Amino acid sequence: MSSVVGSLNELLVSLFSDISLDVSFLFLLAVIIPGVVIFLIMTVNAIVAVYMERKVSAFMQDRLGPMEVGIFGFKGGKKFWGGIGQTIADAIKLLVKEDIIPNDADRFLMILAPFIIFIGAFVTFIGVPFSEGLIISDFNIGILYVIAMSSVGVIGIILAGWSSNNKWSLYGAMRAAAQIISYEIPIGLSLILVVIVVGSLEMSEIVKWQADNRWFIIHSPFAMLGFFIFFISGVAETNRVPFDIPEAESELVAGWMTEYSGFRWALFFLSEYTNMLIVCIIASVVFLGGWLSPFKIINLPYVDIIPDSFFILDGFYLGLFWLLIKAIFLIFVMMWFRWTFPRLRVDQLMYLCWKVFIPFALGNLVFICIWELLF
Amino acid sequence: MGIDNLQDNSSIKADEMVLNMGPQHPSTHGVLRLKIHTDGEIVSKIDPIMGYLHRCFEKHCENLSYEQVVPFVDRCDYLASMHMDHAYSLAVEKLLDIELPERVEYIRVIIAELQRIASHLVAIGTFGLDVGAITPFTWTISDRERVIDLFEALCGARLLYNYIWPGGVSHDLSPKFIDRTIEFLDYFDKKYDEYNELLTGNPIFIERTADVGIIPADVGVDYGVTGPSLRGSGVDYDLRKTDPYSIYEKFEFEVPVGKGEMGTVGDCWDRYWVRMLEMKESMKIVRQAIASIPDGDVHAAMPKRIRPKKGSVYSRYESARGDVGFYIISNGKNVPVRLKMRSPAFCNLSILSEVAEGWMISDVCTILGSLDIVLGEIDR
Amino acid sequence: MQPDDILKILQQIEFSAPEVKDPTLEGSTEEAVAEGDIVEESVSDKVEESDRLLFDEDSQSIMVDYSIWLDVAKELKGNKDLNFDYLMCIASYDLGSDRLGLAYNLYSNHLKHSLEVKIEFESSVEVPSVASVWRTADWHEREAYDMMGTLFSGHPDMRRILLASDWEGHPLRKDYKEPDYYRGVPVPKDKTAWE
Numbered sequence: 001m002s003s004v005v006g007s008l009n010e011l012l013v014s015l016f017s018d019i020s021l022d023v024s025f026l027f028l029l030a031v032i033i034p035g036v037v038i039f040l041i042m043t044v045n046a047i048v049a050v051y052m053e054r055k056v057s058a059f060m061q062d063r064l065g066p067m068e069v070g071i072f073g074f075k076g077g078k079k080f081w082g083g084i085g086q087t088i089a090d091a092i093k094l095l096v097k098e099d100i101i102p103n104d105a106d107r108f109l110m111i112l113a114p115f116i117i118f119i120g121a122f123v124t125f126i127g128v129p130f131s132e133g134l135i136i137s138d139f140n141i142g143i144l145y146v147i148a149m150s151s152v153g154v155i156g157i158i159l160a161g162w163s164s165n166n167k168w169s170l171y172g173a174m175r176a177a178a179q180i181i182s183y184e185i186p187i188g189l190s191l192i193l194v195v196i197v198v199g200s201l202e203m204s205e206i207v208k209w210q211a212d213n214r215w216f217i218i219h220s221p222f223a224m225l226g227f228f229i230f231f232i233s234g235v236a237e238t239n240r241v242p243f244d245i246p247e248a249e250s251e252l253v254a255g256w257m258t259e260y261s262g263f264r265w266a267l268f269f270l271s272e273y274t275n276m277l278i279v280c281i282i283a284s285v286v287f288l289g290g291w292l293s294p295f296k297i298i299n300l301p302y303v304d305i306i307p308d309s310f311f312i313l314d315g316f317y318l319g320l321f322w323l324l325i326k327a328i329f330l331i332f333v334m335m336w337f338r339w340t341f342p343r344l345r346v347d348q349l350m351y352l353c354w355k356v357f358i359p360f361a362l363g364n365l366v367f368i369c370i371w372e373l374l375f
Numbered sequence: 376m377g378i379d380n381l382q383d384n385s386s387i388k389a390d391e392m393v394l395n396m397g398p399q400h401p402s403t404h405g406v407l408r409l410k411i412h413t414d415g416e417i418v419s420k421i422d423p424i425m426g427y428l429h430r431c432f433e434k435h436c437e438n439l440s441y442e443q444v445v446p447f448v449d450r451c452d453y454l455a456s457m458h459m460d461h462a463y464s465l466a467v468e469k470l471l472d473i474e475l476p477e478r479v480e481y482i483r484v485i486i487a488e489l490q491r492i493a494s495h496l497v498a499i500g501t502f503g504l505d506v507g508a509i510t511p512f513t514w515t516i517s518d519r520e521r522v523i524d525l526f527e528a529l530c531g532a533r534l535l536y537n538y539i540w541p542g543g544v545s546h547d548l549s550p551k552f553i554d555r556t557i558e559f560l561d562y563f564d565k566k567y568d569e570y571n572e573l574l575t576g577n578p579i580f581i582e583r584t585a586d587v588g589i590i591p592a593d594v595g596v597d598y599g600v601t602g603p604s605l606r607g608s609g610v611d612y613d614l615r616k617t618d619p620y621s622i623y624e625k626f627e628f629e630v631p632v633g634k635g636e637m638g639t640v641g642d643c644w645d646r647y648w649v650r651m652l653e654m655k656e657s658m659k660i661v662r663q664a665i666a667s668i669p670d671g672d673v674h675a676a677m678p679k680r681i682r683p684k685k686g687s688v689y690s691r692y693e694s695a696r697g698d699v700g701f702y703i704i705s706n707g708k709n710v711p712v713r714l715k716m717r718s719p720a721f722c723n724l725s726i727l728s729e730v731a732e733g734w735m736i737s738d739v740c741t742i743l744g745s746l747d748i749v750l751g752e753i754d755r
Numbered sequence: 756m757q758p759d760d761i762l763k764i765l766q767q768i769e770f771s772a773p774e775v776k777d778p779t780l781e782g783s784t785e786e787a788v789a790e791g792d793i794v795e796e797s798v799s800d801k802v803e804e805s806d807r808l809l810f811d812e813d814s815q816s817i818m819v820d821y822s823i824w825l826d827v828a829k830e831l832k833g834n835k836d837l838n839f840d841y842l843m844c845i846a847s848y849d850l851g852s853d854r855l856g857l858a859y860n861l862y863s864n865h866l867k868h869s870l871e872v873k874i875e876f877e878s879s880v881e882v883p884s885v886a887s888v889w890r891t892a893d894w895h896e897r898e899a900y901d902m903m904g905t906l907f908s909g910h911p912d913m914r915r916i917l918l919a920s921d922w923e924g925h926p927l928r929k930d931y932k933e934p935d936y937y938r939g940v941p942v943p944k945d946k947t948a949w950e
Contacts, residue, residue: 061513343507599891702846715846
């Protein structure tokens, strides 16, 4: 069982074998530790990504971005590192901010909603790999699980929008529901391409296939189209520009988050950036070779283009590095979208999904089957 | 505006929702409140409610001498204060019937066209914001800052200038002003193309703005829409050409009108594009004016005290937002009996409910952004 | 556009408008009533026909009696030689002793000429609304009502536009007294801070 929970359990059992601890307690510990680690990853990701977002946007807008808040007396000057403490300060501010619940809001649902969204993002990580073997549980329906869990959040969004008792929130929630549910379909359809080719839903199997053959994005033209459909739909599913109509700050003020403040709003924020990371990691794992180094982009047994010595660059730790590099690049692309594109209108968004992406994804599915039969 | 509007729900059908956009809303461009009746995302009726910024400027003017009115006029259209000053001064000069020195006219034209660039930059930037593009706004604002720096060097103020006075201007140009203006124009020429790359040709931008919020030419005229918003509908109505004031006959420039390049004539994209082209024309005018500016005393024609003859005057002026009119009635004293300002944004806004009905909530923001309103002059 | 050209066109109007008006006036009352308009026949009858359209030399404008204003407005827009399709501004003014005035500034986009029309009347009189002729008049008339208290008959949606709907009085009247309280909030009367 090549998963973190399994190996952690074994490790704990071997460590505490001389002390007579209950086995079920050790297993619980083996589950809780990764949970804490995931939470840390989510937090660190949000802090880093927010900082990156600010600096990327500042760079694109001829600004400097945050400059004043340093960390441990380190301010960084007018460079990329200037204001490095800003997001930490913001996080602290959000945590200590007053949590306002409007009088007419549905208290219970309003409190519940952020946690549902958060849990949706949180549990998705169980199936998200970070490197070879570095996955909490590498079960055989990995992709299916990730798709299923990443859409749990939409329940929270609808609850948040409804319970706020605010028309803007309601509009945001309705838009979000329509958007996220619609874009699940092209995402699912483009991931099926991989499943058809690889013959497995397991993350490690998918990467193994790519290591043996080539990165899936260059498997065929259809796979490449599938990648673009997947990635753009992923942007839509994470509600980012140009598909940020549920938040649409110039139309709906803040959409379904309008009435939220303080910690609950921070949870939304955390989940948003976590979803970004998940989409980018899944895109990297499924289409861009996961933890494989760029030198393994193509593996032709009869032509030896890349010397074998380069394959030292693969491995557990470097795999983590490569995967994160790919994911961060995709996150950068998402930010690039955000700061250069206007926003689509809700009907145009639906048009794009139902009349462009889904037909193309379905066509892709047919053609990749033919391709597999031919080659 | 008022409280009773909130309770007046008798006309609402069961499936309609009344949405209050504003007075605090990011894309109402100030404290405008739109009572939107919606059927799902579709807008079925819009009732603009304004007056949140009302300060009864016209009543103020009835208690101030003609010179003292100028700073109040500034505050009407705070994004194009120079135009307001200029429009008011033209009206008073028409009432006084005085001739201005050539140099004053040239300075006024240079300033007015620079102000037009600055104002259109804000219009384009906020229009970008309304359709969801944030970056153009920061770019345009930083370029507008350069124009404002020029004005700061000119008269010390950055937003409300009190520079153009009836009978002249408050100071002559500072010696470096011309050089700095040329420098700005050279810079802006290059920057102009970047805006086109970022926004004009962007497919999503075109998708959002083309064919949206079409104002047919006759309806636009009927509603008194003026300025770039009317020219976007293909009407060749620019007071600088049709009824030239100041010395605009001396300069060569085009009046850009909407041609429906991306969709139908009179859509939001056309109005945006007209503003873009107008900046180019303004640059042309400034260059020509700078090349031929004569010397002279800018205070030569300035009256010691303004006491117009008994009578009334209606004077119009092409501001960045459209046709600014001043109707002044004088009774021979140094205080106007009545000063009525025809606000272009006021009339432009009146077409919103006609145009935006049947479109989506997002389009309301787009259309409102393309009309480029300033609440300071709507509410006066 | 030269001033003497304007004058010529103005003179044209002076001739043509009463001729157009006379046969239509009897008919128009019925039409107007059918449309929901209220035309005060008793008041209009008092005015001499020759006084209904006058040329005002000082301001180069024509003075129209309010009773025929709607017909004149229709003629101004509809007549091919006049074709005033653009109503630039409606300025209301207070003449004192309970008389008000309205100045309509018109422009023709096709013929490139402009005109000022003035109506002066007692403040209790309802002026016919021209919102059906130029739709921009809708908001301008609401503003005139709001600020000056001119009453309009046949306006589609007469409410205050700039002031709060429960505001009392019309601020631009010369005899306007500012209230001591608005919704229980005292209005600051001490102006030393800014005078």
